[in-house]
Amino acid sequence: MTIQSAPGHQTPAARPRSRRTELLEQRPVNLDGFVEEWPEVGMVAMDSPYDPKGGIRLENGTVVEMDGKAREDFDFLDRFIADHAIDAAAAVRAMALSPTEIAHLLVDPKVSRQEVLSVSCGLTPARLLEVVRTMNVVEMMMALQKMRARRTPANQAHSTSARDNPVQVAADAAEAGLRGFRELETTLGVVRYAPLVAIALQVGAQSGRPGVLTQCALEEATELELGMRGITGYAETISVYGTEQVFCDGDDTPWSKAFLASAYASRGIKMRFTSGTGSEVQMGNAEGKSMLYLEIRCILVAKGAGVQGLQNGSISCIGVPGAVPAGIRAVLAENLIASTVDLECASGNDQSFSHSDMRRTARLMPQLLPGTDFICSGFSAVPNYDNMFAGSNLDPEDFDDWNVIQRDLQVDGALRHVPEAEILAARDRAARALQGVFAYLGLAPISDKEIEAVTYAHGSKELPPRDVLEDLKSAQSVMDRGITGLDIVKGLDASGFPDVAEALLGVLRQRVSGDLLHTSAILTPELTTLSAVNDANDYAGPGTGYRPSGARWEEMKRLRHVVSARNPEQEVDR
Amino acid sequence: MAPEELDPRRDYPLASRRPELIRTPTGKPLDDITIEAVLSGAVTADDLRITPRTLQLQAQIAESTGRRQLGQNLRRAAELTALPDEKVLAVYNALRPRAATKDELLRIADELERDYAATLCARLVREAADVYERRDILAR
Amino acid sequence: MTDTVAGARTLELREKGPAMPGRRSDEVVVGLSPAFGDFFSKTIVGVPHADVLRELLAGVEEQGMHARVVRFRASADLAAIAHAAARLSGSGIGVGILSRGTTMIHQKDLLRLSNLELFPQAPLLDLETFRLIGRNAARYAKGESPEPVPSRNDHMARPRWQAKAALLHIKETEFVRPGAEPVELDVLIRTAG
Numbered sequence: 001m002t003i004q005s006a007p008g009h010q011t012p013a014a015r016p017r018s019r020r021t022e023l024l025e026q027r028p029v030n031l032d033g034f035v036e037e038w039p040e041v042g043m044v045a046m047d048s049p050y051d052p053k054g055g056i057r058l059e060n061g062t063v064v065e066m067d068g069k070a071r072e073d074f075d076f077l078d079r080f081i082a083d084h085a086i087d088a089a090a091a092v093r094a095m096a097l098s099p100t101e102i103a104h105l106l107v108d109p110k111v112s113r114q115e116v117l118s119v120s121c122g123l124t125p126a127r128l129l130e131v132v133r134t135m136n137v138v139e140m141m142m143a144l145q146k147m148r149a150r151r152t153p154a155n156q157a158h159s160t161s162a163r164d165n166p167v168q169v170a171a172d173a174a175e176a177g178l179r180g181f182r183e184l185e186t187t188l189g190v191v192r193y194a195p196l197v198a199i200a201l202q203v204g205a206q207s208g209r210p211g212v213l214t215q216c217a218l219e220e221a222t223e224l225e226l227g228m229r230g231i232t233g234y235a236e237t238i239s240v241y242g243t244e245q246v247f248c249d250g251d252d253t254p255w256s257k258a259f260l261a262s263a264y265a266s267r268g269i270k271m272r273f274t275s276g277t278g279s280e281v282q283m284g285n286a287e288g289k290s291m292l293y294l295e296i297r298c299i300l301v302a303k304g305a306g307v308q309g310l311q312n313g314s315i316s317c318i319g320v321p322g323a324v325p326a327g328i329r330a331v332l333a334e335n336l337i338a339s340t341v342d343l344e345c346a347s348g349n350d351q352s353f354s355h356s357d358m359r360r361t362a363r364l365m366p367q368l369l370p371g372t373d374f375i376c377s378g379f380s381a382v383p384n385y386d387n388m389f390a391g392s393n394l395d396p397e398d399f400d401d402w403n404v405i406q407r408d409l410q411v412d413g414a415l416r417h418v419p420e421a422e423i424l425a426a427r428d429r430a431a432r433a434l435q436g437v438f439a440y441l442g443l444a445p446i447s448d449k450e451i452e453a454v455t456y457a458h459g460s461k462e463l464p465p466r467d468v469l470e471d472l473k474s475a476q477s478v479m480d481r482g483i484t485g486l487d488i489v490k491g492l493d494a495s496g497f498p499d500v501a502e503a504l505l506g507v508l509r510q511r512v513s514g515d516l517l518h519t520s521a522i523l524t525p526e527l528t529t530l531s532a533v534n535d536a537n538d539y540a541g542p543g544t545g546y547r548p549s550g551a552r553w554e555e556m557k558r559l560r561h562v563v564s565a566r567n568p569e570q571e572v573d574r
Numbered sequence: 575m576a577p578e579e580l581d582p583r584r585d586y587p588l589a590s591r592r593p594e595l596i597r598t599p600t601g602k603p604l605d606d607i608t609i610e611a612v613l614s615g616a617v618t619a620d621d622l623r624i625t626p627r628t629l630q631l632q633a634q635i636a637e638s639t640g641r642r643q644l645g646q647n648l649r650r651a652a653e654l655t656a657l658p659d660e661k662v663l664a665v666y667n668a669l670r671p672r673a674a675t676k677d678e679l680l681r682i683a684d685e686l687e688r689d690y691a692a693t694l695c696a697r698l699v700r701e702a703a704d705v706y707e708r709r710d711i712l713a714r
Numbered sequence: 715m716t717d718t719v720a721g722a723r724t725l726e727l728r729e730k731g732p733a734m735p736g737r738r739s740d741e742v743v744v745g746l747s748p749a750f751g752d753f754f755s756k757t758i759v760g761v762p763h764a765d766v767l768r769e770l771l772a773g774v775e776e777q778g779m780h781a782r783v784v785r786f787r788a789s790a791d792l793a794a795i796a797h798a799a800a801r802l803s804g805s806g807i808g809v810g811i812l813s814r815g816t817t818m819i820h821q822k823d824l825l826r827l828s829n830l831e832l833f834p835q836a837p838l839l840d841l842e843t844f845r846l847i848g849r850n851a852a853r854y855a856k857g858e859s860p861e862p863v864p865s866r867n868d869h870m871a872r873p874r875w876q877a878k879a880a881l882l883h884i885k886e887t888e889f890v891r892p893g894a895e896p897v898e899l900d901v902l903i904r905t906a907g
Contacts, residue, residue: 076711220666252670265651266657486622512628513624514632529589534587
């Protein structure tokens, strides 16, 4: 086994080098890490000779053999998948089809999404792997365009702060909402800050544009508690893994996670699981299987648990599939398979991936072009240094590039250009609303100076430091006093933000009706639920399905600088 | 209460299409959840919860759109509405690997069934006890 | 594997026999992972193990404390190595280090999954940091409460190093001998002509 020496590193000094080699050595892409495949330990994307062959045998409606393994030898993932994910009634017919035949069903626009689902619900993990192995990335994108559950694509952003500054989180949440994100996620440097930052995210989100759903990534039990109190609106960091060992290392099983899924639903709270290629080999326990095979097991655990959706696309392990051949093809295949088994898919593009702008963009296209339920499961709405998820594939510096790409290709990436005056107003308002809520609840004060600074700031370095000890005391008191979402509503109303109070109450009211518990559900700014039930993807080839048009297309045409046709000496109002 | 036959195309979202079917746990209709009611204390955090009946209706919608597992999840959730938050967390923690013995898990299942009529959840816990034993991930 | 550039140091680790619990209250045990300074000769970013160990030991000794080096073959888990080192240490303070450079300061009375200081981002650990880690370990051993060594963070370390780190971890795991007893080492660091 030879380990490739790190690029950009010491080279033998004596030998003369060409000027071109020197230039290439300095390209950002050569700062990325690439490694050779090693299938025996699972360091391989999706083509391992050690992956099992697809197959199934049933007796009286029970799976007694799956992918070459007898029921008595099943590990707990096999067992859960066989008994909960696979539809035994559909399995015999579905498994009789060859991988290529199934791939054709996926790609052919004349075969409806519903017809594909009637087959996919009976497929085993190894067969699903065999299917995507026959497909190239363009075929996978064709399939994803049809199999995405919600007709209208959406997007999610990260709003975090290196100093856990709640004022910053609120302002960036408001801006992100205004720019079009329908879900916002935060997490912490100092975990004890969680209640304050989660309140800030919620207040900021509703001041930016009503109906944005928010979540705070924490340890499972704490995350559930904030959700139960109505401080957050949904949950996502419910991790599942592809081998028994790694699942146990994560202190969970498919049964504990399935129970957790029901626990969230019992409080009317939307949630999805999280998984991704590379996590098992990263922890040194891939059992000699390819990254994608193990990820397919995760996808089917999510399916079997009855959770409505999944965040996948490698996520925090993206450096692992990103370093092996065909790794990014495997990442697209993950998203496709999640959609193909009828789960909401929040499709990654959410972690620092490459030093190369060209490579970052290439990694994004397979989700952006066909559209997914959430193209990024975390477009960073804060500078890279403030991103407490360890950076994203997209940063706020990329907002304009994104808007231009949408306009160039007439592809809806779910964002829009917003004039600076509107953004400044939203940031200011979010910070003032939070100031009012903190004062109402007797939490650490927010000064006018902080509000002024955050309105114009890019990141936490430009903000006056907060009194961390006072903040942490406030955070503790939020938990001790049992403050809930309704207290935030009261605080917003009392401090002169009745419309924001109304928006937050509207979001909280959703948990009574449970409409958001369905696959791929989001709230529109008018607080209407849009999900795979009432906005089902109806793509059936050219001229069908979701295409940006009308008011949305006019909105997509607006950019920061567009020369006026009427008077070319001027730019169009922005 | 008579079982309601729902048509997802006509009746979803329930909040806007069939609001008359939805009540808070204290029996209020959705329209009663207003800012004024929140400020006056007529609506409290206890009102902002979903009822087992609403979850059963949503389960029906999930199943009639072909989502069997989601429907099952919502039916388990309907059972869990009866459990206090701490109890929900306690059952979850017991289901973690090596957190409970087989007897402890079976007792939890019995309790879910007896005290909360949570038969689906009890079945899930019993199944876990069986699998955990086979895979040697019970508490020792 | 060995670059014999002039001035480079070589590392020789001689096995002395089973490592016993220490009685000296002024000692810090440095626990090495199974392949440190053996199959592997440098960290993930190419810092030679000879120099890493030299700085760690110098950091301990400059505080007037004594360092003892022990090889742990039973596990490639950093917390397990660091905690085992702490339990052998007469002062109750141990340092664990993996071949790729990831380092931890541990204390024998803490839970295994807890620690005094953890340096998870191996690509960011330079010689100066290793010196400071040795120094802080010695100060804990003296009963002081030093300021933690400043931690650094780089989000772009992931795209560059994540996969290599996984390979190094898997490779190191191949050298694990379950149940193997810890072995005390004599450390010889020489400067090549």
